Amino acid sequence: MTIHLAGDSTVAPAKPEEDPLTGWGEHLSHYVSDDVRNLAVGGATTGSFIAEGRWDALLEGLHPGDWVLIQFGHNDQKEPQLDACGGYRRNLESFVRDVRARGAEPVLLTSVERRLFEDGRLRRTHGAYPQAVRDLANEQDVHLIDANAFTRWLYEWLGEERSQALFVHLSRGVSPAWPDGVADNTHFSHDGAHAVARFVARSLDGIRRVGEHEPAWGKWKVRP
Template sequence: MSGAPGKPLRIHLAGDSTVAACPATEEPMSGWGAHLGQVSGWAVRNLAVGGASTASFREEGRWADLLTRVSQGDVVVLQFGHNDQKRPGELDARGGYSSNLAAFVSEARDAGARPVLCTSVARRRFTGAVLEPTLGEYPAAVRELAAREAVPLVDLEVFTSWWYDQLGPQRSRKLFVHLAPGEHPCWPDGLADDTHFSHRGARGVAAYVARALPAVLDGKGS
């Protein structure tokens, strides 16, 4: 997979904390975008930020900033949903959320880029040995938009759900930030977080994205 003739592939990432390069004060938390360049060898520009929804990413100027440095043939990867869920009504799955994603797709194409949609990574929520879905209709809305607009899709909700399920309730904890009190100076009271990845979890998702992107882009128009 390559970019425009004569130029290396460049990836621009738009998303929330599960994609972002987390600040040092949140170690050992990490988003998968922080590892994508290392595992793929591609040039990666990661504009994802904690707390971002499809609305706030535009409102805060991050989307405009992303577009200012997009060149012909670049790839723009979009993964939102966790924070859109927190704004019901305004950012419903098949309302503001999907409309905002559709606008990102259109504007990325207008800038000469190739957009790629990702469903949100799953949260790790087990009831006994059963992994419970928490993302509602948001992944389905992304799949529908990808099909409707002929946008390549990386289904991270399916992949991460499968991964956690294969590892089971205990071993999957290592993919996330679970710390006892006093174990890490950034979290003196400890932490049990089943949304945000450890570096191990983030690298695993990044490795999957690095394999999936060539497969969904090659031979697909955008």
């Protein structure tokens, strides 16, 4: 069984020339026993993923029983024709139909949040896009992993200063890939990518009902 990933740069594999910038899909294989096939690419929208043949390529390698994790939104929100409840939702609906028609399981993910604090408060940067995914998952009975809610919790829990380590913030001269330095609050460092990948993997465990037949230790170890 294979887990296939469709998405943008926040999911995509690392490029050596951009290290340590990477997507969470790069590290998912550390936390699942399945093979992982990552077709996510930087700059992708749901529309460009179709137009460039990437969705067809994903489907060609899909087999019954496989899982397809789908996370877009970062770039869709820049395209008027891909508004949250319009083109974006229609493309996601099409993805779900295609996956189900091949006997595989689709999983929709809300967009991971950007790390943008203002006056100590974490801003919401995706507008209606996360809720459009939640609504579609509910209406179409599709598995959902709410990466937006998780990452918002994570950044707020760590706080503005500590959460910076999850992203690519480098001073001038520290990295050959970023000689002038960089302060990127959208793309993950390896630490950030690992954190999200672990969350996605554990969420998949829940969806796939992993561990439900194991003995419940709590009833023996915990006293009222």
